[in-house]
Amino acid sequence: MTAIEVSGLRKSYRGHEAVRGIDLTVARGEVFALLGPNGAGKTTTTEILEGHRRRDGGDVRVLGEDPGTAGSAWRARLGIVLQNTDDAADLTVAEMVRHIGGLYPDPRPADEVIELVGLTDKRDTRIRQLSGGQRRRVDVALGIVGRPELLFLDEPTTGFDPEARHRFWDLIKALAAEGTTILLTTHYLDEAETLADRLAVIAAGRIVAEGTPATLGGPETRTVSWDGHTERVTDPTELIRKLVAEDADLSTLTVTRPSLEDTYLRLIGANR
């Protein structure tokens, strides 16, 4: 069963093609991360999937429906954490969580959600008075209060301090363990590596690579170094067998898998 199915998605703003034919499949229960630099088309793609933006072309199915036409019952199954909102500044955390929760058929109790995002001591503080990171945690609380089947997180940890970020990761892992499907956009690679089952890299409106955090960028990218030589190969075993047969000096032999960051930078660099 798939949660999200996208094929050939296109979107332009005044002649500028922001999304140029994206294909994407996210299974139920999966945590999927979209990585990419600013302006790559991550937010546009996410907002089309959320039903916030119209698409110019392509087929999109989210929880079995077309987000362009889906209604209230469909939205009740989603949770959305947007970027850059500044609403409800004069309400307290608890008032806003309770209010938004009340719009869903089966919400989590407000205090439980506030506890989950670590804002219990701020529950009666007006949202206006929160720091940027705390404000972001309110957004997360509002995204999960309706017990979503599918949760969209658009750069959720921007402005978090390290401790808050780790707490947030634990929360996302817990939601994923309960079976929530999660689509995450981020430009923090450690975040994608920690949370995502699978990920895709977007650059200039296209998906340039897709895989698990370990296999992204393909298997060819193992680097074998020995005795002053360096070679990038798909099958390091074969190379090493050959080197042994040739009686090469292997006292300095290393085989390295590129880090996600190396792979990412290579992919982005190649697609600028």
Next chain:
Amino acid sequence: MTITHGISRGRVEILQFRRDRTAVVFTFAFPALLLLLFGTIFGDSYDQPGVSASHVFSASMIAYGILSTAFVTMGAGLAMDREDGTLKRLHGTPITSTSYVLGKLILVLALSVAEVVVLIAVGVLVFGMSLPDASHWLTFLWLFLLSVVACSLLGMAVSTIVRHARTAGAILNVPVVALQFISGVFIYPPTELPHWLNAVASIFPVKWMAQGFRYVFLPDGMKVNEVAGQWELGRTALVLGAWCVVGLVLCLVTFRWSERDR
């Protein structure tokens, strides 16, 4: 569901409005201040015994009060909700646009009731205007409701041409101020104005609102100062009703949850 969500929005809207002190002070104090100024400065008297200019202003200014709470608050509020992400946030939840609008109408209705109470209190306590009898209050009720609904819907419709929330107040106040000059609110009797201005004013709701409130609070003999020499209650209901329909249609056509794609 639509109704419960609408009421829930209405509660939150009122709560947020109450906590924004500047909005509270300006929305309520400004029309009352104008009424105090106009009522004190202009001392004209009319052929009717016991009626002074301050009574006329007290009645007409109710139209202004409703314009400022319904038209301006609604229009600026919607522009603000579009800009600060309120609309986007809500559109990600199961709420329907009808519930959202219902919430705004509840806010506007509450504000308008409070505003009108303040203005009538100034009229009665400061200027000694007398309160009307029950049948006039009945007219007041339908006139008030039609005025609030028409102004709110038109405010929503106009807000779609407002690009930035910070300019909303300025833009929305242009028709508000202009219409008050030609509709017998600031300049009375309206027969002092050129004919064609009277004709223009009679297209818009403000003239009918002000004239209706004058019917409610002034002695019957004051009707000679109106353009038609009559209170024209039936026509008032028709014009305001028509504007409600126009406003509703405009809202249905123009309402959108998100900003236009850049």
